Amino acid sequence: MxxxxxxxxxxxxxxxxxxxxxxxxxxxxxxxxxxxxxxxxxxxxxxxxxxxxxxxxxxxxxxxxxxxxxxxxxxxxxxxxxxxxxxxxxxxxxxxxxxxxxxxxxxxxxxDPEAAYRIVRARSLAAQASASPERQAVVIENADIKRGENTVLRGVSITIGRGERILITGANGAGKTTLMKAVLGIVPVAGGSVSVLGAPVGKRTNRRTTRIGYVNQESVRVDFPISAYEVVAIGVATARISRDEKRRRIRDAMEATRCGTLSRRLYGTLSGGEKQRVAIARCLSQNPEIVLLDEPTASLDAEGKKEFIALLEQLSAMTEITVVLVTHEFDGMDRTGWRHLILTDGTIVPEEEISA
Amino acid sequence: MSALMVLQYAPVMRGFLVLLAAGIVFPLVGVFVLRLNLITLRFALMHSSLLGSAIALAAGFNPLLIGMLANTAVVLSIARLRTKTNQNVGFITTFFMVLTVGLAFAVIYRFNVSTNDSLQILWGNIYAMTPFDARMTAVYAACVVVFVVLLFPRLAAVLYDKDVATSIGINEPLVYTAIILMVGLTITFVMRLIGALLLDAILILPPLMAIAVAKSMRGTFILSSIFGVTVAIGGFLLAIFADLPASSGVTIFGAVLFAGVHIIAARNKKRKPFQEDKRDAEISPNATHGSDRFDLRGVRRGSE
Known part of the structure; x- marks a missing residue:
């Protein structure tokens, strides 16, 4: 037999x-x-x-x-x-x-078995995204992206799979923020195309973009009176759900990012790390499929950066949220499980090609 | 108390009621002016309102209506140029600020608008409000309240950060245009009430006081209204008892209250550094300080 x-x-x-x-x-x-x-x-x-x-x-x-x-x-x-x-x-x-x-x-x-798992998972998500359009979170094809009259990025192509963690680095002024804004539809694409969750990003925002959580540099600097709870509530501002459901989502998101105790604090009085936890909670309350983080660790000390990255690790390990992080500095960051792309000379290249 | 007998006169009572409504509602608009840094825009709109009123006086129309039209035209032009040219709003408004004040004084000079009437544009007069003006102000004030209350979550998002607002599906340029249109119309009404030069007393001082003591965005709006109505009533009474023009009374009272609130706020900050609100614990009974773990269970339970 x-x-x-x-x-x-x-x-x-x-x-x-x-x-x-x-x-x-x-x-x-x-x-x-x-x-x-x-x-x-x-x-x-x-x-x-x-x-x-x-x-x-x-x-x-x-x-x-x-x-x-x-x-x-x-x-x-x-x-x-x-x-x-x-x-x-x-x-x-x-x-x-x-x-x-x-x-x-x-x-x-x-x-480390845990680190190995993160790497293998990231590679599997990237491979699945290449093979199947349904598994693609963001597809940028040969895109030219302008800031004002200047073409900042030329012929950029990236495919990001659902659940992937992408680290995009580049010098100041390399066009990292412009790239994020192009994905959000805030900055128009002069040539090529940008698709998010299977739909092209047009001049106007659409329902697809509401599934993108966005943490930028400016919002962290807000010093106008707004409580941490109100910041998180912004994530559900346009959600067509009941008031109770909104409250539940806000509460869950704040508990998940360990900022429940900050809810009544003025956002402007929080430390850099606390602000970032609140900003991530805002994204989570949005129930996002993609989270875009623009220089999120810029205002954090070494310990804060470590804690923030740990939060992101858990975020993408326990949910299928795609995380795209752009930064000009990644010293001390454990890049295990992150696909690393580099923005240089107006285009984007995988890290391996740079090191080769 | 005999001084209050002036309230028996219809124009005085009408002026007081309009001032009361303006004190409650218009400081809400001042919150947007401060948060979105529309100070330059505020000057441009004061000037365009002056232009509209000058044209109305020269042509014999209602200054309030023509002022509103002039401001609407300027606001829409600014919004259009902001989207089209991607220029800083301050840059665009500076152009309109200079252009409109130049045109206003050209109209006043060329069409022989009387000095007295011109000064009335600058200084305002709550007792000069016609029943039509009063009704217009009341209807407009109600519209502002409805706008702020109904759209509060979206407005809060735009006030927090325009890119974040866009990321959650808000048409930020549209909301921004609606906000500056509201600012423009409010400036027209407030100029008619207490005049261009004293506009800050009712539009800006109350939200500035609110910002000094508020603990949230919602609180900032509510406190702005409370401070606004306090300035309106206190200023009106001061004007009556001290025999001053209403605009002077409102402005002086507003300035004194502003100083008082800021002194008290500064003392409180020194005495009481931040103390965590006990109610915070109710939001997250399981949250613990010092934990290095995050609990993501349930985050994706929700459905839209």
Missing amino acids: ADLSRAVVLRLTREEKELFSSNKPWLYPLLDLTEHLARTRETVGDCTLYDKIIGRAAALLIVRLGIRTVQTDVLSSRAVSVFDTFHVSYSATSIVERIDCRTEDILADVS
Whole structure:
């Protein structure tokens, strides 16, 4: 009788009872398993996992899931070191030096399973966005964007997948803010096109843009009397929902960003970090699909920056919100799991091309 | 008390009631002037209102109506130029400010508008309001209240940040145009009431006092109204008892109250540095200081 267990790429069993299986390519089976376990809240420490090929990326994801026993056909030496470090028992038909995969190379020096998960997830979202229009949050195609009479950005093309985290860096005046405003439809596109959630961004705002939360530099400097609660309430100003629902959304957003205790404080009297938490709460109350952050860490100290990035990590890890962060400074920022693009000479290039 | 007997006269009573309505409502408009930094615009509109009134006096029309028309024309021109040229509003309004005052004095000179009538444009006179003017003011004041109350969430967004307002689907240029149109019309009414040169007493001083003590945007609007009506009543009474023109009484009382509020606000700030409101805890019973974790559960539960 044929061994049917080998027909699948990945299979999770407990005492020979199958709990999960998948035959998708790349690391998708492990990502699907991660989502499955998050939904079912099942613990898998006593389960056995079969995965056809296990490299360092897969090994780190398996460790993150808490699986202690693994079987495989092909195991890389890089994966062996991970299993040895985290005391995972394994059996493999063959052990190879390395697996020819870009993700494997990217994770060569990563030993934190959580960081590995963030990187793999980001790469999977980017890949899905390229393959499927439904998975695209923002598509900018060969766009020329002007500020006044000057063309600030030329032939810019970016595809951002839903749930992706994008870091766009560039010097002051490189056109980062202009790019954000083009996505919002505030700045017109002179050539090419900008689409958000499948619809082109026109001169006028449309309902698609209401699903974009926007945190800019100017709003952080507001010193006019406005309470933190009122700032968050701006996120639901145009929402066609009941008053109770609005209150609930505001409360949930403030609790999520740990600024409930600030609600009656004057926004102008808050610290830089508190203001940013309130600004993020405003975006969350908007129930956004995309959050655009323009220099959000400019007014924060090192600790504040760390805390802010941690908030964004959780934001995009626990929801499927796409986060686009533009900044001229990213020193000290853990860029794990962020796709990094660089704005230079009026166009945008991936970091890898700059470093190559 | 005998001084209050003047209220028996219809023009005085009418003037007092209009001043009362203006004191309650027009400071709401002053909040927009301050927040959107429309000080230059305010001058331009004062000048265009002066131009409209001068034309009306020269042609024998109602100065209030022609002043409103002149201001509307200037506001719409400014809004159009702002969108078309992407220029700073201050830059555009400076042009109109200079042009309209020049034209106003040209009209006054060329058409021999009497000095007395010209001064009335500058100084205003609440007792000179006709029943028609009073009704117009009352209707307009009601419109301002409806505008502010009904559109408050959207107005708050525009006052907070225009780009953020756009990001939540607000047609910011339209709302901005509506705001400056409202500012223009209000200036016309206030000039008719207490005159161009004393306009600040009823439009700007109350919101300035409110800003000094308010803890929220909603509070700023409410306190502006409260300070506005206080200035209107206090100024009117001061004018009657001190035998001053109403505009002088309103302005002097407004200035004294302004100084008093700012002194008290400054003392309070020194005495009581920020103390967290106990009611804050009610908003988020689970929130804890010092935690480095964020709870995002439930954030995406909502539906639109």
